[in-house]
Amino acid sequence: MLSRAILDPDHGYKNEHILEFVDRFYKVVEEDGGSTKAMVDIAITFTARTRLQSDQLPRMRFENTVIDYRDDNRHMWVFIEENDEAEDYENKQQTKKEELENEGLPPRHYPEWDYNTSTFKPDWVSLYESIHPTGNASDIDAILEKHAQLAKLLKLILDKLKPQRFVRVRYQEEGSELDLDVAIRSLIDYKCGAQPDPRINMSHKHDGRDIAVMILLDLSASLNDKPDGSDQTILELSQEAVSLLAWTIEQLGDKYAIAGFHSDTRHNVRYYHMKGYGESFDDTVKGRLAAMDAGFSTRMGAAIRHAGHYLEGQVADKKLMLILTDGEPADIDVEDEKYLISDTKKAVDELSSKGMHSYCISLDKKADDYIQDIFGAGGYTVIDHVEKLPEKLPMLFAALTS
Structure with a gap:
């Protein structure tokens, strides 16, 4: 003043x-x-x-705060070198803002578990979901052709897993055919003046297999690395494996969806739909798989919670979430390694409490240090030889659901 x-x-x-x-x-x-x-x-x-x-004394409340009348002069300490772009920061922020606005959908906010206080941080993570961009569907057809011999072997195994017989479901008000015994009894009741049973139809269903699957893919930047002795990136190997897995599930007739995720701080978790439960494995879905790319980090807990939201909505006797990742949960705004690991474990526990089973396929050779803490004993597989992923992933799914 x-x-x-x-x-x-x-x-x-x-x-x-x-x-x-x-x-x-x-x-x-x-x-x-x-x-x-x-x-x-x-x-x-x-x-x-x-x-x-x-x-x-410290002021615990600030009432009628007077805002400084002078300008904010912090720009005086921003030094721009000869080759710097003066507007680079502003342009990046504007670009990010435009990208979020162009997505159309507002963010979904999810809590995050803080093991230090044993409490949730409410609405802590902002998750943006969108349909994955599409690419060339013929690339996926080429992958399936490349693994034609493996597909033949898989088909022999899958034929044994397919439900071979139907069972009758009786006492249905609506069904595929008339249940004659029930219909006759209902007619007699009607003639005698009693209330007839309206459930005079029956239907048929496959016996022994009613599964809904959510395939959740880690699309973080480390997938761009090449494993030792391989001329393919982990992303390319994952793409082949998921394509074969999708083909496998199609053969079995199970309901399934595919999604991928990565993160850039808690304010920007990206969730990409590649195949919905109502979609078939057609050129549209193949195009999305063909356009898979990797970047940023792995904030896994929020992605699991969001994927669980879609899996929970399916009507099935068994609900399974398969998580394919090449590393531990991490993000650039978190220094405490245990923090996101404990949050991911909490997300897995939340699924379990709702009747959904989680299973992780890890490509991280150091996964033994943390993976059991997240998924529990028997809730994961570590694949040391990543180049064998396209072969092992469909086999593993068949074993899990047999």
Whole structure:
């Protein structure tokens, strides 16, 4: 306030201390030109005179806060070198904002478990979902052709897993055919004046297999690496494996969906739909699989919770989430390695409490250090030789669901 009163003659302040020290300031300037020592003396005296005893105590509430009238001059400390783009930061922020606006869907907010306090941080993570961009479906057809021999072997195994017989489901109000015995009894009841049973139809269903599957893919930047001794990236091997797995599930007739995710801090978790439960394994879905790319980090807990939202909505005797990843949960805004591991474990426990089973296929050779803490004993497989993933993943699914 004092600085404004000195600079602005029309300040309008009536505080006696302000008015007194404004006069003293101008008097010093007139007498000796405003030396540094004189100004320091004025400042110290003003502080001593106006300081209150309560100033040394922390303020727990801020009421009627006065915003500083002056400009924010922090830009004076931003130094732009000769080859720097002066507007780079602003452009990046504007681009990110436009990308989010173009998505159309508002973010979904999810809690995150903090093991330090044993509490959830409510609405802590912002997750943006979208349909994955599409690519060339013929690339997936080429992958299936490449593994034609493996497909033949898989078909022999899958034929044994397919439900071979039908069972009758009786006492249905609507069904595929009339249940003659029930219909006759209902007719007799009607003739006798009794209330007839309206459930005179029956239907048929496959015996022994009613499964819904969610395939959740880690699409973090590390998938761009090449395993030792391989000329393919982990992403390319994952793409082949998931394509074969989709073909496998199609042969069995199970309900399934495919999604991928990555993250760039808690404010930007990306969730990509590649195949929905209502879609078939056609060129549209193949095109999305063909366009798979990798980047950023692995905030797994929020992605599992969101995928679980879709899996929970399926009507099935068994619900399985398969998670394919090449590393532990991590993000650039989290330094405590245990934090996201414990949150992912909490997300897995949440699925389990709702009747959904989680199973992780890890490509991380160091996974033994943390994976059992997340998925429990028997809830994961570590594949050391990543180049064998296209062969092992469909086999593993067949074994899990047999």
